[in-house]
Amino acid sequence: MATLGFEKKDPRVTITTKFGEIRIRFYPDEAPRHVENFINLAKMGFYNGTTFHRVVPGFIIQGGDPLSKSPDRTKHGMGGPGYFLPPEPNDRPHKRGAVAMAKMPRESNSTRDFNDSGSQFYISVADNSGLDRTYTVFGEVFRGMEIVDKIAALARDQADNPLEPVPMTITVKE
Numbered sequence: 001m002a003t004l005g006f007e008k009k010d011p012r013v014t015i016t017t018k019f020g021e022i023r024i025r026f027y028p029d030e031a032p033r034h035v036e037n038f039i040n041l042a043k044m045g046f047y048n049g050t051t052f053h054r055v056v057p058g059f060i061i062q063g064g065d066p067l068s069k070s071p072d073r074t075k076h077g078m079g080g081p082g083y084f085l086p087p088e089p090n091d092r093p094h095k096r097g098a099v100a101m102a103k104m105p106r107e108s109n110s111t112r113d114f115n116d117s118g119s120q121f122y123i124s125v126a127d128n129s130g131l132d133r134t135y136t137v138f139g140e141v142f143r144g145m146e147i148v149d150k151i152a153a154l155a156r157d158q159a160d161n162p163l164e165p166v167p168m169t170i171t172v173k174e
Helices: 032-044 145-152
Strands: 012-017 020-026 052-056 060-063 098-103 116-124 137-143 169-173
Touching: 012 032, 020 032, 020 145, 032 116, 032 137, 032 169, 052 145, 060 145, 137 145
Parallel strands: none
Antiparallel strands: 012 020, 012 169, 020 137, 052 060, 060 116, 098 116, 098 137
């Protein structure tokens, strides 16, 4: 009788920007829904043309908002795919290069905890242990941190949105 063989999936993505490539590996054991969601959105081309709309030197660069394709910068950071994800907190630390899901801000009249964004993610530029177990870390940069640093150093407006848009294209390799 033949036995079924299950191969361990090790998907990776490449985020291509005008400054170069950022390569990410994932933690499917710690955050399976977040990894699957990110890979599915990337395969659909959801992220292509979105920008890193929030950069905070020494902290994070954030992207993945479909509204960031619009020149109306006041809407950047407000969008998503139309759904939220329940958090998958884990013990992965927010070390330099950690990839995690951003949170959707609470509505002012809401008392419930806010969920993870369906598409907005960030990359830690430095160790941010204060975020541990509050945000879902679902991957890490294994190549291209110098590109993350270039993006983090860009001149930005009062909302931390780079003055020079940094659009991305994300490709998946499984």
